[in-house]
Amino acid sequence: MEKKEQLYEGKAKKVFATDDPNLVIVDYKDDATAFNGLKKGSIAGKGVINNVMSNHMFQLLEKQGVPTHFVEQLSERETLVKKVSIVPLEVIIRNISAGSFAKRFGVEEGIVFDEPTIEFSYKNDDLGDPLMNAYHAVALKAATREEIETIKSMAFKVNEVMKQYFDSLNVILVDFKLEFGKTADGKIVLADEISPDTCRLWDKTTKEKLDKDRFRRDLGGVEEAYQEIMKRVMGK
Amino acid sequence: MEKKEQLYEGKAKKVFATDDPNLVIVDYKDDATAFNGLKKGSIAGKGVINNVMSNHMFQLLEKQGVPTHFVEQLSERETLVKKVSIVPLEVIIRNISAGSFAKRFGVEEGIVFDEPTIEFSYKNDDLGDPLMNAYHAVALKAATREEIETIKSMAFKVNEVMKQYFDSLNVILVDFKLEFGKTADGKIVLADEISPDTCRLWDKTTKEKLDKDRFRRDLGGVEEAYQEIMKRVMGK
Ligand SMILES: Nc1ncnc2c1ncn2[C@@H]1O[C@H](COP(=O)(O)OP(=O)(O)O)[C@@H](O)[C@H]1O
Ligand SMILES: Nc1ncnc2c1ncn2[C@@H]1O[C@H](COP(=O)(O)OP(=O)(O)O)[C@@H](O)[C@H]1O
Ligand SMILES: [Mg+2]
Ligand SMILES: [Mg+2]
Structure with a gap:
């Protein structure tokens, strides 16, 4: 799966296109914001933790019958998901x-x-x-x-x-x-x-x-x- | 129906007790407020209009099967209603x-x-x-x-x-x-x-x-x- 151009960057993640128009890669950052962006900072290691934990939760939920965007974890901070x-x-x-x-x-x-x-x-x-x-x-x-x-x-x-x-x-x-x-x-x-x-x-x-x-x-x-x-x- | 002590005063009306514990009298004022009380004023004749119009609407709604507190208009500004x-x-x-x-x-x-x-x-x-x-x-x-x-x-x-x-x-x-x-x-x-x-x-x-x-x-x-x-x- 090739990581192509960045589609957008949010407060906590970047989203990248792939070869497949129905799939994107989310890339978790350590950036932290609060109060609608008024407070800004960084939490070391957060991107890795949020990526791994999210994927764990999505897999647990899929098993319980909840459809999610999760496809496959690609690296510590990157995950392939269905584009929605x-x-x-x-x-x-x-x-x-x-x-x-x-x-x-x-x-x-x-x-x-x-x-x-x-x-x-x-x-x-x-x-x-x-x-x-x-x-x-x-x-x-x-x-x-x-x-x-x-x-x-x-x-x-x-x-x-x-x-x-x-x-x-x-x-x-x-x-x-x-x-x-x-x-x-x-x-x-x-x-x-x-x-x-x-x-x-x-x-x-x-x-x-x-x-x-x-x-x-x-x-x-x-x-x-x-x-x-x-x-x-x-x-x- | 005797008008007894004032029970409370809101921004637009006063509420009075009567001889009957299940009935109260509402008394409409000309006071006007807006923006949660930040803006204050008076609208001449408003109390009379709001009283008469409310009673007209309540009677119309009762006819259409909507139960209301309305009992009887007592004067231009005063109406007997069910205490709720x-x-x-x-x-x-x-x-x-x-x-x-x-x-x-x-x-x-x-x-x-x-x-x-x-x-x-x-x-x-x-x-x-x-x-x-x-x-x-x-x-x-x-x-x-x-x-x-x-x-x-x-x-x-x-x-x-x-x-x-x-x-x-x-x-x-x-x-x-x-x-x-x-x-x-x-x-x-x-x-x-x-x-x-x-x-x-x-x-x-x-x-x-x-x-x-x-x-x-x-x-x-x-x-x-x-x-x-x-x-x-x-x-x-
Ligand atoms: N599967 C997906 N497909 C497309 N966009 C997604 C997907 N999952 C999340 N997003 C969006 O990615 C963007 C970046 O996430 P994030 O940094 O958390 O943004 P935000 O600043 O809105 O909180 C958000 O707009 C989020 O809604
Ligand atoms: N039938 C009723 N029985 C008891 N209280 C009532 C009845 N109808 C209205 N009230 C209450 O009378 C109070 C005075 O009315 P109003 O001056 O409009 O108050 P507010 O300042 O809350 O807008 C309000 O608390 C209102 O909810
Ligand atoms: Mg977000
Ligand atoms: Mg009111």
Whole structure:
């Protein structure tokens, strides 16, 4: 598989064309941003960890019947994936209150919900990824009603699989962000990444944060947290 | 029906107790506020217009099978209503893009949606009435899943009735805000008010705004717009 021209560069990854028009290569960077790009930095080794962990999670999810963009890991930082057109919605599942939810609704972090919540934010950096509901998404033609139903049931399924998996690693899955895309033949698949950049992960015993909140909130031990998650996920 | 002590005063109305613990009197003021209370003013005659118009709308909706809090108009500004515990959600239906929707999602005003949208904002002045979805509302116990389903279908029904009614007055119903409450016996009814304070109403021919946006945006002719709507609604 030949790596050809760069198609685009996001905040955490670069995407390259290949010989095959239906496949692209994602290349994970160590760059870290927060608060819609206002805070910038770098987390040494993050690109490798997020690549390896994402691929591990995608393979686990495929086994449980969730279609993903994953094809094959090419190197420490590079993975071959199905090229998709990303549905412009960030899909957030929450099991426990934290972050923007706690702030927006004036509640403390750590409230365990009876049922997980799902929400969409409109993937648009200029607008600050505003919260949007399913009716808004349909009105603005970000997705059809059927696509949203598919995405919702896939996202809840991902949550069930991941919650159980992290629990087995003594980690609480607090919340996470997913992106979905449409392949050339119009099928919705899970895309983008699943990593400590996109999940809130708390140690079950100590409640220590093992995710990007250490970077966002200047808590220190950022690299160590990513390495700890990697160790638990990969068993090494 | 004796008017007893004031129970609370909101931005647009005062609420008084009566001899009957299940009934209260709402008393409409001319006070006008916008942007979560940041802009303050007064619109001469608004209290009378909003009272009379709300009661007219509630009676129309009752005839179409929508239960409301309306009992009996007592004076120009005062109405006897069922006392409810207000569900802490502002329920907004949109037929056409405008206001906070246009701003939030970076689109122009005036886009006619294929289907109306519904959204909830958490009724909390300190938090700025943040947008919330049905999952959030259930997680925060603002309402049960069943209550939300009831409220949604009532709100869409209200939209159908009102859209057709305003159309017959040569007025476009762009969007509006509703509040629902629970009566002593746990029944959900439409409460609060339906007025140019809570609806966006555009003249069908000229597209002139005949609502509170004239106050919000300093467009002038505020009193005249309220009077024009009153004239069309009451036929005088
Ligand atoms: N399978 C895929 N095909 C095409 N684009 C993808 C795929 N998976 C993820 N992307 C997109 O790659 C871009 C780069 O990722 P990232 O650096 O995380 O971007 P962002 O700055 O938007 O977070 C994003 O726009 C993401 O949606
Ligand atoms: N039938 C009712 N029973 C009890 N409270 C009501 C009823 N209808 C409306 N209310 C409440 O009366 C209060 C005063 O109204 P308003 O001045 O419009 O308040 P706000 O400042 O919240 O807009 C509001 O909290 C409203 O929800
Ligand atoms: Mg990203
Ligand atoms: Mg009010």
